[in-house]
Amino acid sequence: MNHFATPAAPTAPAQLLTDAKRPTHTPAGLVGNTPVLWIGEPFSAEGSGFWAKLEGHNPGGIKDRTALYMVQAARQRGDLLPGARIVESTSGTLGLGLALAGVTFGHPVTVVTDPGMEPLMTGLLTAYGADVQIVDTPHPVGGWQQARRQRVEELLAAYPDAWCPDQYHNPDNVAAYGPLAHELIAQLGRIDALVVSVGTGGHSAGIGTVLRGYFPDLHMVGVDTTGSTIFGQPAGTRLMRGLGSSIYPGNVAYDLFDEVHWVAAAESVWAARALARCRYATGGWSVGAVALVARWLAGRMAPESRIVAIFPDGPQRYVGTVFDNMYCRSHGLLAHDPVPDPEEISHPGERTVTRWTRCNTVVDPLGAARKKQLTGATL
Structure with a gap:
């Protein structure tokens, strides 16, 4: 049988926090x-x-990092107004990150996806407050990805104050x-x-x-x-x-x-x-x-x-x-x-x-x- 030794306690209380992740007041601090x-x-x-x-x-995964960064940068530039809707195309992971950013900064989020998204992801995004829209027909040349992007353009026209991160081209x-x-x-x-x-x-x-x-x-x-x-x-x-x-x-x-x-x-x-x-x-x-x-x-x-x-x-x-x-x-x-x-x-x-x-x-x-x-x- 394998036995695992109990780690020795630090000699000073300050050492307890050396490798610990500090407490955070916002969900963004979890990233x-x-x-x-x-x-x-x-x-x-x-x-x-x-x-x-x-x-x-x-x-939510690696794209929590970019969702938070893109949203915060857009807010600082004035591209994303307080309370304005965020609209983006995603296969899933960025959607979770944007939902996190929406909760953190106070924005409604609409994610556009396609039938390939797993039911688990749709359920999670909905639970986190995101509006999930699913396109039903692939673009004849650009496939599902282009079909999603076209739906994003339609939504941006429907919500004049909405903002799209455009993850494909956003520096x-x-x-x-x-x-x-x-x-x-x-x-x-x-x-x-x-x-x-x-x-x-x-x-x-x-x-x-x-x-x-x-x-x-x-x-x-x-x-x-x-x-x-x-x-x-x-x-x-x-x-x-x-x-x-x-x-x-x-x-x-x-x-x-x-x-x-x-x-x-x-x-x-x-x-x-x-x-x-x-x-x-x-x-x-x-x-x-x-x-x-x-x-x-x-x-x-x-x-x-x-x-x-x-x-x-x-x-x-x-x-x-x-x-x-x-x-x-x-x-x-x-x-x-x-x-x-x-x-x-x-x-x-x-x-x-x-x-x-x-x-x-x-x-x-x-x-x-x-x-x-x-x-x-x-x-």
Whole structure:
């Protein structure tokens, strides 16, 4: 039988608060200072592993950080008037963050989503006071994501004082993650590689920019999903939520990435479930995809390398998808153990990928058109 020793009491009362999270008067104070956990064998090969930043320890996940930051910045600029409605498109996690910001700063919140949102998320958002609107038809080109954005435009017209964070193009979405990067530096000291999922581009750009400033040789790996257009692949059906996109987010900092990996849904499910069994720290689609790539990278870098993987959320919202056998069987996601290495392509446009694939060439698919997009011109 294992016996766990009782920790020795601090010799001075002040030491009791050294590692404690201080009391807070507002729910916003619950966000940040999330833990870092070592992910080694048996998930990773013997002698290798990586550090996982567990953003699921925030009340709603990693996007609590950006929701609070974007709302506060908009209030300070006068873009968001006191008591005005917040309207945004989301697949879930940002919605929880905006609900938190709405409670904190006194704003009604409307989130626009699609039928792919889990019933658990819809229930939570409603419980936290958000108005949840679900679009019923995908856009013929931009899919569900574009359909949601069009509904947001309709709502903004209906509520003249309403404000939309526009997480895909709002630079505050990037700036919000500076504190997370500083937490990592304080927790680990040196960081040699960062593995991060890419959706809106906010947390990859925000964390990566700060870390590259401290560690110029940082190796940065972007993780996308098959069927996503972000890194130059054609749009396709995407089962995974939280990473990937069918539009081109303006916040993606392509110049930061040294390589990109596309991961398929079945491969993400395998990794998320393996993490749960091995380390009792897991999450959904993004966590599984990021962990799979970080595991591979850890086996190829020097043993002393410090690799950080960002886990954007926890497992709770995925009990009916990633961790549900009936759901996974119906989508053909089980019994697909990943191969040891990804396939390789030399350029994102070389061919359409359908399984875990790696590319060392990272390009902005819009090229010169990016400037027009960022200034609001129609492409």
